[in-house]
Amino acid sequence: MDSEMGHYLRATSTIEADHKKIIETVKNVTRGCVSDEEKAIGLFYFVRDSIRYNIYMISVFIEDFKASRILEWGKAYCVQKAVLLTALGRAAGIPSRLVFAKIRNHKLPAHILEMMGTNTFPRHGYNQFFLNGRWVSAAATFDKVLCEKNGLPTVEFDGKRDAILPEKDLKGAPYIEYIEKFSPKEDLPFDWIFQRVSKIVGPDKRPWLNKNQEKN
Numbered sequence: 001m002d003s004e005m006g007h008y009l010r011a012t013s014t015i016e017a018d019h020k021k022i023i024e025t026v027k028n029v030t031r032g033c034v035s036d037e038e039k040a041i042g043l044f045y046f047v048r049d050s051i052r053y054n055i056y057m058i059s060v061f062i063e064d065f066k067a068s069r070i071l072e073w074g075k076a077y078c079v080q081k082a083v084l085l086t087a088l089g090r091a092a093g094i095p096s097r098l099v100f101a102k103i104r105n106h107k108l109p110a111h112i113l114e115m116m117g118t119n120t121f122p123r124h125g126y127n128q129f130f131l132n133g134r135w136v137s138a139a140a141t142f143d144k145v146l147c148e149k150n151g152l153p154t155v156e157f158d159g160k161r162d163a164i165l166p167e168k169d170l171k172g173a174p175y176i177e178y179i180e181k182f183s184p185k186e187d188l189p190f191d192w193i194f195q196r197v198s199k200i201v202g203p204d205k206r207p208w209l210n211k212n213q214e215k216n
Contacts, residue, residue, distance in 0.1 A: 018091070019068045058201055070083065099128050106119065123192075
């Protein structure tokens with residue numbers, strides 16, 4: 001592995017690829033897998049469905065983006081899920097990095113739109129794995145249960161083709177609009193995220209761990 005790829009295998013303060021719980025999870029999820037492609041697929045589906053998507057988990061505190069903490073919570077929003085999947089990928093020996101985009105969600109529930117004040121997300125996070133000589137995108141954002149409950153398509157990942165959030169819903173209506181894509185990151189650009197997200201959710205937002213805080 002050359003030095004450039006080495007950057008995408010290292011542990012950081014949030015991408016805790018060397019954390020005991022992260023390593024144990026990788027061993028459990030990838031047991032029986034032979035190739036990096038098989039491992040990446042297994043890890044993708046683990047994060048997609050075992051870590052339930054929850055927009056109320058948005059935080060403007062860096063400690064709430066630690067992979068081990070996200071794993072323990074079992075729920076997260078897109079950036080947190082991307083951090084966890086990157087950590088798991090690196091722990092599995094697969095070069096992994098973070099990718100961000102500005103998106104518009106045309107299917108955002110009314111109560112979330114009221115809370116956020118916008119259906120535009122300036123710092124949507126997802127992943128890229130280096131597989132078979134190329135970077136492949138993987139957005140493990142929305143879990144299958146959530147998608148089925150709301151009649152939305154799930155993102156499927158085969159390790160070969162980019163798997164990002166779909167432009168259309170199951171009826172062909174607008175769903176996710178990618179407004180702008182940013183350069184991939186080897187580590188979590190927390191300050192860059194904070195500058196934009198704090199303007200939407202406030203400077204003191206922490207994850208809502210108590211179900212009673214959420215509006216169904």
